[in-house]
Amino acid sequence: MKILIVDDFSTMRRIIKNLLRDLGFNNTVEADDGLTALPILQAGGIDFLVTDWNMPGMQGIDLLKAVRADEKMATMPVLMVTAETKREQIIVAAQAGVNGYIVKPFTAATLKEKIDKIFERIDS
Amino acid sequence: MDNNTQVQLEAARALVTALESNNEQQAEQQLIILTQSQESDLFQEVGKLTRELHDALNNFDVDARLVDLTENEMPNTRDRLNFVIKTTEDAAHKTLGFIDQTLPLTADLKQTAEKIDESWHRFRMKEMNADEFRLLSKDIEAYLPIVKQHSEQIHANLSAMILTQGFQDITGQVIRQVIDLVGEVENNLVQLVKVAGKHIDNKTKDNKPVDPIKAEGPQINAKDNPDVLNNQDEVDDLLSSLGF
Numbered sequence: 494m495k496i497l498i499v500d501d502f503s504t505m506r507r508i509i510k511n512l513l514r515d516l517g518f519n520n521t522v523e524a525d526d527g528l529t530a531l532p533i534l535q536a537g538g539i540d541f542l543v544t545d546w547n548m549p550g551m552q553g554i555d556l557l558k559a560v561r562a563d564e565k566m567a568t569m570p571v572l573m574v575t576a577e578t579k580r581e582q583i584i585v586a587a588q589a590g591v592n593g594y595i596v597k598p599f600t601a602a603t604l605k606e607k608i609d610k611i612f613e614r615i616d617s
Numbered sequence: 618m619d620n621n622t623q624v625q626l627e628a629a630r631a632l633v634t635a636l637e638s639n640n641e642q643q644a645e646q647q648l649i650i651l652t653q654s655q656e657s658d659l660f661q662e663v664g665k666l667t668r669e670l671h672d673a674l675n676n677f678d679v680d681a682r683l684v685d686l687t688e689n690e691m692p693n694t695r696d697r698l699n700f701v702i703k704t705t706e707d708a709a710h711k712t713l714g715f716i717d718q719t720l721p722l723t724a725d726l727k728q729t730a731e732k733i734d735e736s737w738h739r740f741r742m743k744e745m746n747a748d749e750f751r752l753l754s755k756d757i758e759a760y761l762p763i764v765k766q767h768s769e770q771i772h773a774n775l776s777a778m779i780l781t782q783g784f785q786d787i788t789g790q791v792i793r794q795v796i797d798l799v800g801e802v803e804n805n806l807v808q809l810v811k812v813a814g815k816h817i818d819n820k821t822k823d824n825k826p827v828d829p830i831k832a833e834g835p836q837i838n839a840k841d842n843p844d845v846l847n848n849q850d851e852v853d854d855l856l857s858s859l860g861f
Contacts, residue, residue, distance in 0.1 A: 502706070503706065503710070504706055504709035504710060504713065507709075507710070507713050508713070511713070511716075511717075546832055547832035547833075547834050552832055554830065554832075576834050576835040576836075577832055577833065577834070578836055578839065578845050578846045578847070578852065579829070579830070579833070579836075579844050579845050579846075580844050580845070580846060580855065581829040581830050581844065582829075582830045582832075583846065583852055583855055583856065584855070584859065585830045587856060587859050587861060594852055594856060595849065596846070596848065596849050596852050597835070599849065603849055
């Protein structure tokens with residue numbers, strides 16, 4: 494399972510990367526916004542996308558929409574990890590087809606719970 | 618006709634009368650009255666001008682400070698805030714680095730302790746032969762100095778992590794400077810609006826449509842805003858109400 498972590502802050506990428514490693518996901522790649530993430534995704538081989546919302550260049554919500562619009566990636570699980578907590582934003586993310594929504598600051602337990610749920614739903 | 622003009626008129630009439638009657642002393646006196654009233658007018662006028670000049674200079678002060686704020690302080694503030702990002706980022710990476718160094722040490726201690734614990738248990742249950750016991754003794758002998766070494770390293774790493782938290786003091790000071798500056802800019806803008814904005818119609822407010830999903834980053838006063846969710850539980854509730 495290869496996971497792409499997208500966040501403009503390198504510390505947050507590192508935290509998520511370490512937490513994923515603790516959960517047994519050792520194969521991760523990183524990008525610092527939607528614009529750099531998209532070519533990595535289009536090149537193929539990514540199974541799971543973890544993205545922030547608020548980033549320069551292309552924002553996470555637009556990256557999510559771009560992923561859903563591409564038939565090769567339309568069903569890729571996408572987990573949003575963000576400080577954005579407006580009701581409207583969460584509704585729009587849900588409508589755009591996000592698979593999980595984690596609010597920063599978050600705990601290792603929350604990350605595990607949401608990832609477990611995503612894969613439960615995919616497996617069922 | 619104001620009081621001053623009345624006085625001037627009377628003095629002028631008295632001056633003419635004095636000159637006609639050749640009364641030099643009287644004429645001189647009336648002349649003094651006339652020039653004095655003239656001077657008083659002049660002084661009043663100069664006073665008025667001085668006040669206006671003073672006000673203008675004061676307003677100019679506001680303008681000059683605003684120009685200074687825009688040209689010098691603002692770019693300086695951008696640098697300061699970038700410094701805050703850089704400093705916090707460095708500190709976070711440094712801390713994460715010490716954690717990365719420490720975790721394998723604890724894993725190593727735990728792993729070896731588990732192995733020795735298991736053997737020790739077998740020894741206590743008399744399930745161990747002499748050769749195995751010699752091996753266990755060697756393992757214990759090797760383990761103890763490693764415990765000491767690793768503990769020292771863990772202690773050093775934790776102490777270094779404590780020191781790394783010093784970024785809070787540094788960035789706190791810089792952020793406080795920025796807060797002061799924002800306060801000053803606000804005050805100056807209020808002054809400027811008072812001075813120059815008297816003619817601005819209150820109705821011409823900013824009516825730009827607000828993008829409801831514009832990224833805003835962390836919500837500072839979430840509790841006061843009904844459009845904002847406060848924690849993961851509320852987000853989960855909203856998503857499940859949407860059929861998630």
